[in-house]
Amino acid sequence: MRYHAVGSAELGRGGRMARWGITLPLTGVPLAAHRELVKELPDLGYTDAWTAETAGTDAFTPLALAAEWAPELRLGTAIVPVYTRGPGLLAMSAATIAELAPGRFALGIGTSSPTIVRGWNAAEFTEPFKRTRDTLRFLRSALAGEKVSAEYDTFAVSKFRLERPPATAPEILLAALRPGMLRLAAREADGAITNWLGAGDVPKVRAELGSDAELVARVFVCPTEDAEAARGLGRLLISSYLTVPAYAAFHDWLGRGELLRPMHEAWAAGDRKAANAAIPDEVVDDLVVHGSPESCREQVQSYVDNGLTTPVIAVLPTAADPAEMVRALAPK
Structure with a gap:
C-alpha cells in the first residue's frame, strides 16, 4: 500500500493524509455489544479497525462483523501469527474477510511470541524470519488464486488452491521490529506493522522501511489525567x-x-x-500515551508527524466507559 488518503484524518508528514485506526474489540466489552459503536466510527473520523490475536477473540471474527456493521471502514489484522494456522487455513481465513470487505482488508502477519506459539498453541517456534518470509510468499500466490505446490525453507505445500479466491487480494503487511524484517517488508510486502514504540522512534523505523511503504503502529492510549x-x-x-x-x-x-x-x-x-x-x-x-483526550489526540498525531502512516489506537482501561473514550479520541 502506498499512503491512501481517507476521510477527515489529519495531515501528516509531507502533507500526506493519515489514517486513524482503532483496536477492536475493546477491553471488557462483549463482541456483540460493539455494533452501535462500530457503526459510528466512520462518522467520528476513524478510517480503520484492526484486531489482534493473543488469548481473547481471534483476529478474523471481529472483522467479519465490522465488515457488516461499518462497510466504509478499512479492516486489518495486527497481527495473525504465522505458526498457529496452517498456510492453507490462513489463506482461507484471509480470503473470507477479503470477500466481505473487497478492497478494504489488510492482512497483517507476524511471528508472535514463543509463549503464544509454543506455550499456548503447541506449535514449534523456529526460524521466525524464514517462516514469515515463506508464509508471505505462499499467501501472495494463494490469494491471487494460483494453484500452489512449493517447497519453502520452512514448510511445503502441495496442490493447494482456494475455492473462493478474493476478487481483490488483500494487502499483506509484516510485523517488524528491527532492520531485517523491516527490509523484508519493504521488499516483498505492502508495508510493516510495529508495536511498543514512541513517537520519537518512528523516524528510525521509517528509515529502515523506506519512504513509500505503509507503516502501521499500535499506539497504547490511557485517556486519564491521573x-x-x-x-x-x-x-x-x-x-x-x-x-x-x-x-x-x-x-x-x-x-x-x-x-x-x-x-x-x-x-x-x-x-x-x-x-x-x-x-x-x-x-x-x-x-x-496518557492525559486528557485532547492531549492524547495531539500525542497520537505526533506519531503521524514523524512518519507513521496508520496509528491504531489501543484504548487502555480506565474508570470511564471505553466506548465513550473511543468517541473522545476521535480525530477532530
Missing part, C-alpha cells in the same frame, strides 16, 4: 512485553537498553514488583 495511575498500568504492560526477547532487542536497537537494564535484571531474578518499579517515568511516557 498520570500515576496511567504510569502504573503502563509499567505492568511494559514489563510483560519488553521482557520478551524480540521486544528487548527492539528497544536495545532503539537505544533504551541501559534505561531498561534494571527492569530486565529484576525480571530475570523473578521479582516482578521490582521490575515494574525499575521502569523510568520517561520510558512509560514515551510508550504509553
